[in-house]
Amino acid sequence: MATSLQSVIVLDFGSQYTQLIARRIREIGIYSEIFPYHTKAEVIREHQPKAIILSGGPNSVYDEKAFMPDPEVFSLGVPVLGICYGLQAIAKHFGGNVESSSKQEFGRAKMLVSHEEEHESMLFKDIPDSDVWMSHGDKVTQLPDGFRVTASTQNAEMCAIESFGSKAALKVYGLQFHPEVQHSLYGKQLLSNFLIDIAGITPDWSPKSFIQHQIEEIKRVAGDSTVVCGISGGVDSTVAAVLVSKAIGDRLHCVFVDNGLLRKDEAVKVMEFLKPLGLNISLADASDLFLGRLKGVASPEKKRKIIGRTFIQVFEENIHDEKFLVQGTLYPDVIESVSVKGPSETIKSHHNVGGLPKRMKLKLIEPLRELFKDEVRAVGRELGIAEDILMRHPFPGPGLAVRVLGSLTRERLDVLRDADQIFIDELKESGLYSKVWQAFSVLLPVQSVGVMGDKRTYENVLALRAVESTDGMTADWAHLPHDFLAKVSNRIINEVRGINRVAYDISSKPPATIEWE
Numbered sequence: 074m075a076t077s078l079q080s081v082i083v084l085d086f087g088s089q090y091t092q093l094i095a096r097r098i099r100e101i102g103i104y105s106e107i108f109p110y111h112t113k114a115e116v117i118r119e120h121q122p123k124a125i126i127l128s129g130g131p132n133s134v135y136d137e138k139a140f141m142p143d144p145e146v147f148s149l150g151v152p153v154l155g156i157c158y159g160l161q162a163i164a165k166h167f168g169g170n171v172e173s174s175s176k177q178e179f180g181r182a183k184m185l186v187s188h189e190e191e192h193e194s195m196l197f198k199d200i201p202d203s204d205v206w207m208s209h210g211d212k213v214t215q216l217p218d219g220f221r222v223t224a225s226t227q228n229a230e231m232c233a234i235e236s237f238g239s240k241a242a243l244k245v246y247g248l249q250f251h252p253e254v255q256h257s258l259y260g261k262q263l264l265s266n267f268l269i270d271i272a273g274i275t276p277d278w279s280p281k282s283f284i285q286h287q288i289e290e291i292k293r294v295a296g297d298s299t300v301v302c303g304i305s306g307g308v309d310s311t312v313a314a315v316l317v318s319k320a321i322g323d324r325l326h327c328v329f330v331d332n333g334l335l336r337k338d339e340a341v342k343v344m345e346f347l348k349p350l351g352l353n354i355s356l357a358d359a360s361d362l363f364l365g366r367l368k369g370v371a372s373p374e375k376k377r378k379i380i381g382r383t384f385i386q387v388f389e390e391n392i393h394d395e396k397f398l399v400q401g402t403l404y405p406d407v408i409e410s411v412s413v414k415g416p417s418e419t420i421k422s423h424h425n426v427g428g429l430p431k432r433m434k435l436k437l438i439e440p441l442r443e444l445f446k447d448e449v450r451a452v453g454r455e456l457g458i459a460e461d462i463l464m465r466h467p468f469p470g471p472g473l474a475v476r477v478l479g480s481l482t483r484e485r486l487d488v489l490r491d492a493d494q495i496f497i498d499e500l501k502e503s504g505l506y507s508k509v510w511q512a513f514s515v516l517l518p519v520q521s522v523g524v525m526g527d528k529r530t531y532e533n534v535l536a537l538r539a540v541e542s543t544d545g546m547t548a549d550w551a552h553l554p555h556d557f558l559a560k561v562s563n564r565i566i567n568e569v570r571g572i573n574r575v576a577y578d579i580s581s582k583p584p585a586t587i588e589w590e
């Protein structure tokens with residue numbers, strides 16, 4: 074995608090911090106995109122970046138099949154900054170040497186900047202000797218020709234290097250430490266020096282400029298075609314749909330599927346609260362179809378597969394002559410699929426309408442694919458979407474099917490709906506809803522003995538789950554106040570028939586996952 078915004082390309086060598094690099098760049102007000110490390114220079118050129126960053130990575134550049142960037146990347150005429158593995162790849166490419174170090178360096182290190190009065194490094198402008206964050210076992214042992222050292226630590230004499238003298242015009246820089254992590258005290262200043270002072274970028278990324286740019290882009294891509302969007306009432310699909318509708322108006326057709334696995338009165342509520350957005354939405358009530366197919370199915374993966382397939386079928390039935398499909402794909406989704414780390418183990422089949430495009434030959438429009446959730450919310454705010462839509466917790470496509478553990482029945486779904494409504498209402502009432510990433514209830518396939526009004530009961534157990542997270546990839550259980558939990562438990566046991574015990578889930582992810590199935 075050619076962009077009118079000034080951009081930076083981050084080449085991903087598999088670092089855990091690649092997303093963080095992109096995020097810091099955006100905090101500086103500059104648009105950035107992540108590409109796999111092997112992206113060809115000619116592809117990079119088409120995107121007209123103003124700078125290139127090479128990320129860290131788990132490998133070693135002296136390995137036989139070490140990942141290296143396309144050598145032409147250094148001849149594109151834009152500054153290049155290598156971080157950790159990126160620095161080591163630069164050293165190797167330019168004829169230096171990298172070896173395994175007897176002393177690995179993980180964590181804090183004191184960086185000494187070699188300020189040279191005559192040739193002050195622009196990268197280190199206004200940066201004093203300070204703490205930086207290291208995570209490496211290899212180090213540069215021989216400086217390539219045409220480079221100089223601009224900072225060192227006790228274990229890494231060549232902690233920062235840059236092209237110099239005859240090679241100065243190449244503007245190639247390398248850092249052994251990670252400027253993108255908070256613990257590198259002047260890390261952000263350093264990135265800013267690279268991007269603004271060295272690469273000459275004028276920060277022009279903001280939710281507003283992003284929206285303007287995307288609207289132009291969507292108009293250009295979609296032409297006069299009609300476009301379809303699966304809308305769930307969740308944050309991502311809603312923001313994506315509103316953005317696309319700003320570009321092409323009522324040529325956008327949204328389909329909201331009631332799969333019978335939504336929360337209490339959700340189908341009605343979602344249609345109601347989406348109304349002010351002026352979108353063209355049709356509601357496809359497929360609850361009987363979904364629940365019929367799920368009858369008697371207890372295995373979590375089988376449930377997910379059935380739901381995925383049925384979503385596709387219902388969606389197909391609701392498509393006319395649309396040429397494009399809008400998806401609310403976010404940055405973490407993209408990066409998981411392009412990372413060099415390779416296919417990861419299937420923990421659970423996250424499915425949504427993601428299976429659609431290949432099967433239906435619809436072309437994709439994914440306007441949010443460079444953003445994180447909080448940035449999507451900022452864009453939504455700029456688009457005038459109401460705060461209660463934007464602050465909704467994520468809700469998985471398979472919905473309550475993965476929260477009524479084991480086989481589903483309409484009765485068990487209703488019990489869960491009533492209990493969950495109480496939990497969520499109380500969270501909102503107490504101001505805690507917006508403080509947690511996600512909260513919900515899970516109906517366990519377990520019965521327990523209780524005593525109610527002097528009578529023995531033998532009823533269901535409900536688990537409450539609330540987590541704190543930034544991207545759903547890792548999470549910690551939320552330390553909700555005991556008084557609050559006591560109130561919720563009391564209300565649920567008293568008000569929801571069929572539940573006589575409430576438990577609170579205190580597992581983090583990993584090793585647990587956020588949803589129970």
Ligand SMILES: Nc1ncnc2c1ncn2[C@@H]1O[C@H](COP(=O)(O)OP(=O)(O)OP(=O)(O)O)[C@@H](O)[C@H]1O
Binds near residue numbers: 303400465467468
């Ligand atoms: N009930 C539904 N009807 C139509 N499309 C749906 C439905 N549920 C999910 N989808 C589609 O699947 C995609 C992925 O769902 P996902 O839950 O990840 O995103 P979301 O619902 O848009 O946002 P959030 O993460 O805030 O819930 C949605 O963007 C939407 O296109």
Ligand SMILES: O=c1[nH]c(=O)c2[nH+]cn([C@@H]3O[C@H](COP(=O)(O)O)[C@@H](O)[C@H]3O)c2[nH]1
Binds near residue numbers: 421423424511546588
């Ligand atoms: O759209 C979705 N389709 C799915 O199949 C799905 N499964 C889990 N989730 C949501 O993803 C986040 C991480 O969930 P887990 O820790 O349970 O894997 C949490 O926010 C989950 O709610 C899904 N979202």
Ligand SMILES: NC(=O)CC[C@H](N)C(=O)O
Binds near residue numbers: 208210
């Ligand atoms: N974090 C990194 O990029 C590490 C690079 C290389 N694997 C090393 O250990 O030095």
Ligand SMILES: [Mg+2]
Binds near residue numbers: 307470
């Ligand atoms: Mg959702």
